[in-house]
Amino acid sequence: MIKDDNMMKLNKKQIWIFGDYRNYFQNRVTLQLLAKSKELSKQLDAEVCAVVMGHNTREYIDEYIAHGADIIYSFEHADLSVYNVEKFVTLTVGLVQKYQPEIFLIGGTSFGHEFAPRVAKRLQTGLTADCIELSINEDNILVQTAPAFGGNLLAEIITPEHRPQMATIRPGIFQELPHDYERQGKVITLDMPSDLPKDRIRWIRSEREPQTEQSLEKAAVVVCGGRGMQSKKKFKKLFDLARLLRGEVGATRPVVYSRWAEPETLVGQAGKQVGPQILFSFGISGAIQHTAAITDAKFIIAINKNSNATIMKMADVAIVSDANQVCSALIKAFKNRIRE
Numbered sequence: 001m002i003k004d005d006n007m008m009k010l011n012k013k014q015i016w017i018f019g020d021y022r023n024y025f026q027n028r029v030t031l032q033l034l035a036k037s038k039e040l041s042k043q044l045d046a047e048v049c050a051v052v053m054g055h056n057t058r059e060y061i062d063e064y065i066a067h068g069a070d071i072i073y074s075f076e077h078a079d080l081s082v083y084n085v086e087k088f089v090t091l092t093v094g095l096v097q098k099y100q101p102e103i104f105l106i107g108g109t110s111f112g113h114e115f116a117p118r119v120a121k122r123l124q125t126g127l128t129a130d131c132i133e134l135s136i137n138e139d140n141i142l143v144q145t146a147p148a149f150g151g152n153l154l155a156e157i158i159t160p161e162h163r164p165q166m167a168t169i170r171p172g173i174f175q176e177l178p179h180d181y182e183r184q185g186k187v188i189t190l191d192m193p194s195d196l197p198k199d200r201i202r203w204i205r206s207e208r209e210p211q212t213e214q215s216l217e218k219a220a221v222v223v224c225g226g227r228g229m230q231s232k233k234k235f236k237k238l239f240d241l242a243r244l245l246r247g248e249v250g251a252t253r254p255v256v257y258s259r260w261a262e263p264e265t266l267v268g269q270a271g272k273q274v275g276p277q278i279l280f281s282f283g284i285s286g287a288i289q290h291t292a293a294i295t296d297a298k299f300i301i302a303i304n305k306n307s308n309a310t311i312m313k314m315a316d317v318a319i320v321s322d323a324n325q326v327c328s329a330l331i332k333a334f335k336n337r338i339r340e
């Protein structure tokens with residue numbers, strides 16, 4: 001552990017991640033960002049750093065190091081045990097001004113959407129919201145890819161002049177690295193400034209909403225939909241079908257990029273692995289990045305208007321038809337069944 005004042009002058013660029021450890025076991029976006037930053041850092045010859053604020057955070061610090069962080073900037077204080085946007089933003093802005101990271105990434109969660117724009121505004125830098133891809137270009141600038149114009153276009157956005165280059169990233173897009181408890185990292189403990197904003201909100205208690213939905217990975221029935229569903233409105237029908245079958249909805253990447261479904265529904269290499277008793281595949285071509293995650297499904301029913309689509313060859317039942325029509329027909333049939 002190193003005290004802030006003893007910190008040597010930085011001689012490497014740094015990529016920072018904000019460590020949002022609340023609901024740690026479900027919310028994995030910080031770990032996903034650490035993994036992606038590790039990849040980007042090779043091209044930039046940069047260090048990957050996580051900012052951790054709170055009380056009793058040591059276990060999260062160890063997790064972040066095990067998942068790829070080289071350095072942790074840690075504010076550890078009882079006053080930070082409850083998330084408070086004003087305090088967290090003030091501390092973060094001061095830290096960024098002092099250490100001047102090259103890149104600063106934040107999970108695109110409700111927390112990130114509240115926190116990141118405030119930090120960016122105070123630092124007078126840019127912010128790209130809800131990125132789905134990140135890369136480094138030939139000028140060593142971060143290329144931030146995000147859906148634009150209702151998801152019909154992908155925009156590549158750069159911040160050539162201002163620093164840090166800031167982005168929020170959708171959860172579920174990148175894959176976290178496996179734990180490596182042998183990894184060593186540096187923890188820099190920071191002193192709390194005396195002029196932090198006073199609490200304007202009185203915190204009484206917090207309660208997490210009960211998780212009502214079963215998880216996609218464990219569902220016995222999965223209703224997967226792809227680009228062949230053609231629109232968000234039509235895709236919604238899959239939720240009706242899944243509800244009737246007490247199943248869960250899964251989606252392909254184009255569906256998630258078009259915002260027809262939430263990133264948590266992504267099935268595939270960059271998303272979830274499923275192994276249901278029955279898997280419906282509506283309007284999905286069967287790209288390896290998707291099918292690699294459905295190989296444990298016991299019975300696959302694929303609906304595609306193209307009989308040569310790859311998914312049709314791996315299906316137990318292949319229906320050559322319009323996906324929307326089949327979905328509507330199944331909903332009607334199951335509803336009738338329930339009424340009988």
Ligand SMILES: Cc1cc2nc3c(=O)[nH]c(=O)nc-3n(C[C@H](O)[C@H](O)[C@H](O)COP(=O)(O)OP(=O)(O)OC[C@H]3O[C@@H](n4cnc5c(N)ncnc54)[C@H](O)[C@@H]3O)c2cc1C
Nearest residue numbers: 226227228252253268269270283284285287289290305323
């Ligand atoms: C690094 C990397 C990671 C990736 N990770 C993932 C991942 O985790 N998950 C994932 O899904 N993808 C992932 N992809 C993307 C993947 O390669 C495919 O592009 C994607 O799976 C295709 O989705 P799709 O089948 O919905 O769309 P498409 O490939 O466009 O297929 C649409 C299908 O719908 C059919 N169709 C069209 N209209 C109708 C209709 N009216 N009725 C019936 N059928 C119709 C078409 O015949 C076609 O077969 C990844 C790609 C890369 C490069």
